[in-house]
Amino acid sequence: MTALVVQDxxxxxxxxxxxxxxxxxVAESELLALIGPNGAGKSTCFNMLNGQLKPDSxxxxxxxxxxxxxRPREVWxxxxxxTFQITATFGSMTVIENVQMALLSHHRRLRAMIPFAGDLYRDEAWELLELVGMADQAGRACGTLAYGDLKRLELAIALANQPRVLLMDEPTAGMAPRERVQLMQLTADIVRARGVSVLFxxxxxxVVFTHADRVMVLNRGELIAQGSPQEVRNNSDVQSIYLGSGALYGAEPAMEASA
Incomplete structure (x- = not known):
């Protein structure tokens, strides 16, 4: 089944x-990667998909x-x-309170924030934190978390709305290589189990070639290639854009390209 259809x-x-x-x-339960150099149009595309920007056509x-x-809230x-490249959490609130805030919004209970909001949806928030491996840090203030843990928390917050499609903007930005692999594997396991479609x-x-089911490549606002990771890896236009010439991420240890 097709979750998202984007045309022209x-x-x-x-x-x-x-x-x-x-x-x-984007097919149901698919992990679709959108890559391209700086200025390719990736953020513009994302902002149109979630209603922050209205397309010209x-x-x-x-x-x-x-x-x-x-509007973004209606799309949500x-x-x-x-999720965003720069994490957006309430630093003075605890980990579990951040997830509870998302759940309050999802259940349209934001007016109930005071004085007993801390008692609402606590079990549901705890389950989401367990899902992303953050339950043991539920009582910590977000401002004290390591960046990788903030990314896990952001995933739990995003899942609080029970999304059918999840847009993830640079989900591993700022993370160490090992943390990147762990977070994307966790994400892949969760969204496939829940039937969520992901565009990231x-x-x-x-990360892209390990976890994506398909890959799309943007350059100067145009989609120049899409297909399986191997097809995109072997595409001469993609190789030219990223490296100037030569193979794109062959059998040797992977390199990184600027997005």
Whole structure:
């Protein structure tokens, strides 16, 4: 089943075309990577998908329902979650309180925040923290967490809305290589078990080629390649964009390319 259908998506800023007729689909439970050099249009694409930017033209359908023109909160309510390159948590709140805040919003109980919000959805929040391996740090203030733990917490917060499609912007940015592998494997296991579709951007090609079911490559607002990791790895246009010439991430130890 197709979760997301994007057709002929276009967006310009003045004389700069940031998206030039982008068309793709995301299947149910699929992990689809969107890669490309700086300025390729990845962030613009993401911001249109979750309603932060309105495309100049084109269509975005979530399980057959058009979402172009809807506000970010409406898109979120329809089942499109998102994580960001720079984590956004409440540093003075505890880990579990951050997840409870997301659950309060999901259940439309934000007006109940005071004075007994700390008692609401605590068990549900605990289950999400266990899912991402953060239950043992539930009582810690977010401001004291290591960056890798913040990324795990952000995943739990994103899952609180029970998303059908999850947009992940540089999910492993700022993490050590071993943490990157662990987080993406955790993400892959969780979303496949829950039937969530994932579209993610990533600069670490080792992560992309290990975990993505398919890969799309943007360059100057255009989709220049899409297919299996191996097909994209062997694409001459992709090789040229990333390395100038030669093979893109062959059998030797993986390299990183700027996203």
């Amino acid at each position: 998506l276009r967006k310009s800023f003045g004389g700069v075309e940031a998206a030039k007729g982008i068309t793709f689909t 084109g269509s975005i359908k979530l399980f057959g329902q058009e979402i172009v023109g809807k 309510r329809m089942g499109v979650g998102r 951007t990533e600069h670490d090609m080792d």
